[in-house]
Amino acid sequence: MHEPDFLLRATIAAPAKAVYEALTDPAALRVWLAEHAEVELPGRYEFWGRFTPDGAEPHQRLLHADERTIRFAWTVEGHETTVEFQLDEDGDGTVLTLSQADLPSFEDVLADRAGAFGATSTFWSLAVANLADYLAGRPLTPMVDFTSPELRAEVVIDASPEAVFDSLVNPDTVGRWMGAKVDIEPWQGGRYAMGGFDLDPGGITFAEFEPGRKATLRFADGLLSSWELEGSAGGTRITFVQSGFDATNPPYPGWAGWLSGVADLRGFHELPGWRPGWRKMEIAGVPAGFEPDYEG
Template sequence: MTAPAPLTLRARAAAPVKNVWHALTDAAELRVWLADQAEVELPDRYEFRGPQVPEGDAPHQRLREVGEHSLRFDWLLDGEQTSTEITLTEESTDSTIVTLTQSHWTFQDVITGASIRGVLQTYWSLAIANLVDHVEGRPLTPKVDFTSATMRAEVVVDATPEALYESLTDSAKVSEWFGYPLGIEPEVGGRFAMGGFENDPNPAKVLDLTPGRAMTVDWGPAGVVSWELEGSGGKTKLSFVQSGFDRPPYAAWGGWLSGLAELRRYHELPDWRPIWLYDPTEVVPPEAHAES
């Protein structure tokens, strides 16, 4: 049986490669954007743990290789020795491409929840988004707490509630910043379709809507997602909650949070462009539509 291809994520950081490398390999820096607890002693040690890390009760990483701007480590997850590699490439004096490859990730684990490894795509997406914001001097997005059954986050966006509401309910705008086609009917009973209306035979359903302020969407086994906007001084607090599930859908929660990181950038950067450099269909297989 052929092993699945490694997960690959690529992102652009508007910072020199030396700055990104420092953020990636300095323990104090890691404790800001990745995990509460981290220890680094290159070329022998690269460890991180804590509630923001899957199975983060102890450091399960073992450093295997360090290059000029690359590192590779084993990571024991759910009894399997996985492999993670992070490489930095200088695009220009003020731009760095971050490439991450992760073994032992399959979309089936996302769907079934059979293994904690199902969170790896969204875990690393959120981590890289926070790495990019950190080196660019921007506030970070809240991390997933893998020890908690409460899924709640707040972010402040430098935009009006009206602008933010449109970006959260208009299909074209959501698809632009989320980086993946979404179809939304902003009305009670309306569809919320991953991949667009034509590609999602089992869309989520809008349960409640307060125009200009709030929306609640039923995602079935993944629970109910609700968000609410509160404006003040030209900025908007976005409160986001996911509830009503039997088992915490950490993979989905990480996906929403990494999306919110891009939503903030979408509104706050005048020359916004997505940090991601991949075709989203490469990491979200077609079967995702049928299982949403």
């Protein structure tokens, strides 16, 4: 396998045997990974459908499988990549290392120019979050429908609308669950900058801002990203929508990345003592966000 372009290392609160079964049982894969899946080890490992990039039909070819490792070639939009799952025991849990080689450049992924092919890294970020929640018996975060130009999702979070809204616009709180520095001016016309205003002094601004209820971010390219909150049985129903893009080329990479963040947002509010489940994430060798200190 070539040097990976994407690497994600996550801690999952389940024994390695249970994680391996979730990675290889077709019925489980159809819940947390893909619309369709078929596995017959050691010869076949396939998944496809509307929740898979370029998923009209299966494009995987199994290369290796043992009780700790699964490796397969995955061709997306004519580009062959190599994906590997590696499992290592970690006390009562499991460290899952997922790597993928031969992806688009980091710049193309950030600019959302690489289509479904460019969405593979954020696809995996969301998939691993859903794998962890599947094994914990928790509701899953909505997947990306790669066949639809409508980017809309709803989740219910077990927290008040005021608390959820604060966790979306308070830079200190956002930094805790997102695992990255974010500078935010929480008012209409205010700025929002991943990495801080020094890196992005004004490319994203609030087009709408109604405290406790609704906010919309406008990006420099015209993309709009909004969230709307309403109370729901003691919790909060939150609707996320992205719009303002070319419907023939939806920004699936960014949408999948945002949904993987929603999974963290849910855990932040709902799980006592929550901390990011991932230990390390890199895209093209560049650290993506914050790497927690797990020593000790």
